[in-house]
Amino acid sequence: MSSVANPVLFQSPRLSLAGADILVREALLQAEAAGVRVAISATDDAGQLICSARMDGAPGVSTEISARKALTAAQLKVETYRLQQLVDQHHPSYLAATSLCPIAGGVPITMEGRTIGALGVSGADEGSDRRIAEEAVRKFMSQLGDDR
Numbered sequence: 458m459s460s461v462a463n464p465v466l467f468q469s470p471r472l473s474l475a476g477a478d479i480l481v482r483e484a485l486l487q488a489e490a491a492g493v494r495v496a497i498s499a500t501d502d503a504g505q506l507i508c509s510a511r512m513d514g515a516p517g518v519s520t521e522i523s524a525r526k527a528l529t530a531a532q533l534k535v536e537t538y539r540l541q542q543l544v545d546q547h548h549p550s551y552l553a554a555t556s557l558c559p560i561a562g563g564v565p566i567t568m569e570g571r572t573i574g575a576l577g578v579s580g581a582d583e584g585s586d587r588r589i590a591e592e593a594v595r596k597f598m599s600q601l602g603d604d605r
Contacts, residue, residue: 472501472566472574476597477508480566480576484593485510488581491589495580496520502572504528512580519580526563526586527577528556534572537563538587562586564594568601 462468477499484497496511496519511520526537533540538561561583566574576594578586
């Protein structure tokens with residue numbers, strides 16, 4: 458097999474199951490420290506679910522919402538709070554895509570300028586969901602030597 462990159466194929470890193478597990482566990486630690494009960498979802502770069510967890514006492518619907526926040530962050534390559542701001546500023550067209558979730562708590566994971574996955578958190582207030590997701594991604598990236 459040649460070590461030369463094939464010009465018709467993308468050669469990019471993607472979040473693995475092991476990486477998704479680390480992210481979810483870190484978000485669980487962050488939620489415990491904040492004293493909240495949440496659901497957490499990690500997806501690949503296309504927004505497809507890799508790993509999720511729901512803490513005891515977290516609302517049942519938070520599992521679906523965390524997955525949709527992660528999907529949204531992965532597909533649009535922005536934190537979901539930014540999408541929420543657009544909707545709040547009278548740009549409701551983002552609500553037409555029913556799989557998207559314009560609520561804070563979804564964070565894309567980028568490496569080498571490319572989105573490799575995303576993390577979604579749901580079950581607490583929007584500010585807590587966002588902080589938990591951002592801190593978990595920050596710690597994950599610092600473990601990889603990419604300090605954000």
